[in-house]
Amino acid sequence: MELLRKVSEAPGISGFEYGIAEIIKKELEGHTDKIEEDAFGNLYVHKGKGPKTIMITAHTDEIGLIVKHIDEKGFIRFAKVGGVPDHVLLGQRVQVHGKNKKLSGTIGCKAIHVMKEDERKQLVTYDKMFVDTGATKDQLTKYGVRVGTPITIERGVTELENGLIVGRAMDDRAGCYMLIEALKNANPVNRIVGVFTVQEEVGLRGATVSSFSVRPDVGIAIDTTIAGDHPEIGESEAPIKLGSGPTLVVADGRRDSLGGGLIANPLVIQWLTDLAEKSNIKCQFEVLEGGTTDATAIQLSREGVPSGCIAIPARYVHSFSEVVSKNDIESGVRLLVSIMENPVPF
Ligand code: CO
Ligand code: ZN
Numbered sequence: 001m002e003l004l005r006k007v008s009e010a011p012g013i014s015g016f017e018y019g020i021a022e023i024i025k026k027e028l029e030g031h032t033d034k035i036e037e038d039a040f041g042n043l044y045v046h047k048g049k050g051p052k053t054i055m056i057t058a059h060t061d062e063i064g065l066i067v068k069h070i071d072e073k074g075f076i077r078f079a080k081v082g083g084v085p086d087h088v089l090l091g092q093r094v095q096v097h098g099k100n101k102k103l104s105g106t107i108g109c110k111a112i113h114v115m116k117e118d119e120r121k122q123l124v125t126y127d128k129m130f131v132d133t134g135a136t137k138d139q140l141t142k143y144g145v146r147v148g149t150p151i152t153i154e155r156g157v158t159e160l161e162n163g164l165i166v167g168r169a170m171d172d173r174a175g176c177y178m179l180i181e182a183l184k185n186a187n188p189v190n191r192i193v194g195v196f197t198v199q200e201e202v203g204l205r206g207a208t209v210s211s212f213s214v215r216p217d218v219g220i221a222i223d224t225t226i227a228g229d230h231p232e233i234g235e236s237e238a239p240i241k242l243g244s245g246p247t248l249v250v251a252d253g254r255r256d257s258l259g260g261g262l263i264a265n266p267l268v269i270q271w272l273t274d275l276a277e278k279s280n281i282k283c284q285f286e287v288l289e290g291g292t293t294d295a296t297a298i299q300l301s302r303e304g305v306p307s308g309c310i311a312i313p314a315r316y317v318h319s320f321s322e323v324v325s326k327n328d329i330e331s332g333v334r335l336l337v338s339i340m341e342n343p344v345p346f
Helices: 002-009 019-027 119-123 138-141 170-185 205-214 268-278 293-300 326-341
Strands: 032-035 042-046 053-057 064-070 077-080 092-099 102-108 131-134 149-154 166-167 191-197 217-228 246-253 282-290 307-314 323-324
Touching: 002 166, 002 170, 019 032, 019 042, 019 170, 019 246, 042 053, 053 170, 053 293, 064 217, 064 268, 077 149, 119 138, 131 246, 131 293, 166 205, 170 191, 170 307, 170 323, 170 326, 205 293, 217 282, 217 326, 246 268, 246 293, 268 326, 282 307, 293 307, 307 323, 307 326, 323 326
Parallel strands: 053 191, 053 217, 217 307, 246 282
Antiparallel strands: 032 042, 042 191, 064 077, 064 149, 077 131, 092 102, 092 149, 102 131, 166 323, 246 307
8 A cells, every 4th residue: 555655746747757756666566677878768577487478567657747838927827738628727736856856736727707608617727727837937937847747646645545555646556566466576478678658648659669668478467447436427437337347458549449459359358358357356358438448559660569457447537537446456566476487388
């Protein structure tokens, strides 16, 4: 739980994942054969020898904001990095990561009292919001806050009832946690390359370059997925449930066509299904419309790589308060360990 809290709370929007990478390196030091980084910021953790190279990814980046403009009074306008919904932004506390000082701030907009009748009924879009740090423009300059400075949402991890927890960036720090734990504990029978990838939320960029250099025989992405077991989502729309185990993603992609996504290699799905059965791990099969993961980039590397994705169900994904189940996460770790400790049957 402490490690999950640490990786969840570490700031790191796409392109600025340094802090989280440091934590992972420290955590895995001495537990694996070799840890290296590439020029893009991806972290490669090598463990074990064997006939096959298995690449397992978890992305280190989180969605967030970036400074676009600072006005004369020091109010900051921002751009969104990754799929940030406007309706979760208002009133959030933020951290502005100035080069010389980390500043606290809050996201504000016009108060409801001064909104006209029709304005009140509308969603306030992000371009009508701004970050208030209390600092003047000159102070921001002194603190090293300028155009391009990353802004993260500030939220701690809190335990809920029945083994559930809520926290920021569970997408995909839950996956990072699982990969760290599995790499620490497994005795691999193949060459395992755990890759902590950067810039997933802006288009699977880290996985694209890292799968080229790893040359895997099999690729597995670990990520989060949409749990629909709460009000306002029909069961047939999103049948995945919290606490029913990690999902094996059979297909995902765009909402209209599953284009731009992954159709998991049937041999990979069969292998994962058999491993889960053998180790008594409850899993859910999933077809996800409206999103994809690093596995999509891995499968298209070089001459093609048999790939699959294991996802942890999460409620309210991309809301900065994502609810996940500790049981699902621990089952996911066990499944990863058995992937590492068993031969690949194809
Ligand atoms: Co995401
Ligand atoms: Zn993700």
